[in-house]
């Protein structure tokens with residue numbers, strides 16, 4: 375049993391967590407006991423982050439205090455502003471830029487020298503990371519387009535402020551609420567790969583900024599958070615091909631392509647987050663251009679019938695963000711802007727009951743070779 379190989383750690387239990395529960399057969403997700411459906415419709419991102427970090431939903435006064443404290447941390451230090459400019463000028467990939475910025479933020483964090491497991495210091499560091507990453511992402515996106523950054527505003531919610539900094543104008547209620555909902559939906563998801571990467575890093579008693587930096591790098595891959603960008607690029611390919619979406623998918627599968635936004639390690643049915651986001655994508659489409667939603671539905675139906683595959687969160691976030699006018703290559707960074715709340719919660723949990731995470735590989739290499747000096751090989 376000890377030598378049973380579990381490739382990809384499928385089904386392996388490595389920790390106990392009170393943060394999120396996924397029922398992969400029922401298509402159900404809860405954060406700390408609350409259904410994602412209720413949280414997505416009723417709670418703000420700030421409220422959900424408080425819930426994840428502190429264990430309970432905040433009372434009104436606590437929420438206001440928490441949200442205010444986070445909003446005052448939105449500004450970037452001069453050094454980080456310079457770095458963002460440099461990354462934009464170098465046309466860095468947005469997720470690589472986010473990874474570099476997350477690491478850089480520790481240089482200016484007043485708690486950087488605290489014990490890595492100090493919970494109060496980590497809550498302050500977490501607040502700064504969560505507050506500053508959206509500012510850096512919006513500034514990076516504007517600078518590479520030749521526009522100057524827009525300073526954050528403390529009077530706007532986390533979601534509305536990001537759209538304000540990105541576009542230079544206050545979003546209307548529909549956009550702000552849709553974006554807030556998207557942030558809530560992406561905030562946590564059990565031991566997904568990026569969260570696990572954060573936990574592995576924290577388990578060595580490394581610090582929170584290192585854990586978040588590891589996690590951003592891990593989220594960027596196309597099998598994980600990177601898929602939301604791939605989905606939109608696929609929908610555009612479908613559109614440009616002029617083909618029926620089902621035919622396009624058939625051809626892609628015949629060429630050995632995986633369809634981004636489909637399949638999941640834990641869900642055997644439609645991801646509940648995709649269910650909620652598909653409603654948003656539909657509503658935005660009906661108010662504007664419905665073809666992106668229509669292509670998505672056609673692809674979903676076809677893959678369900680032909681392959682038994684269901685959409686994951688990345689499938690309908692793509693057309694939702696596209697219809698909100700968000701540039702395609704910052705969809706994954708936006709995922710990070712939300713998931714940082716979950717990463718921090720898991721790191722806090724890891725430190726509370728830490729043990730070094732260190733699995734094994736079955737060695738299948740040679741064992742008894744004789745060493746020869748280089749010039750005798």
Ligand SMILES: CC(=O)SCCNC(=O)CCNC(=O)[C@H](O)C(C)(C)COP(=O)(O)OP(=O)(O)OC[C@H]1O[C@@H](n2cnc3c(N)ncnc32)[C@H](O)[C@@H]1OP(=O)(O)O
Pocket residue numbers: 382566596597598599601631632633634635636637638639640683686687688
């Ligand atoms: C936020 C997130 O991270 S959600 C996931 C985002 N990633 C994607 O959308 C990328 C596309 N999806 C995938 O590659 C996979 O479904 C993953 C990586 C999400 C899950 O991977 P795993 O649990 O390891 O499943 P695995 O790769 O073994 O797939 C099982 C079977 O389903 C098929 N399959 C799974 N997903 C897809 C897909 N998107 N397109 C086509 N076939 C697929 C595989 O080919 C495999 O079939 P086989 O057994 O006949 O070879």
Ligand SMILES: O=C([O-])CC(=O)C(=O)O
Pocket residue numbers: 562563564565566567639640686687
């Ligand atoms: O749980 C996973 O493996 C991937 C995922 O959906 C997420 O991180 O949101």
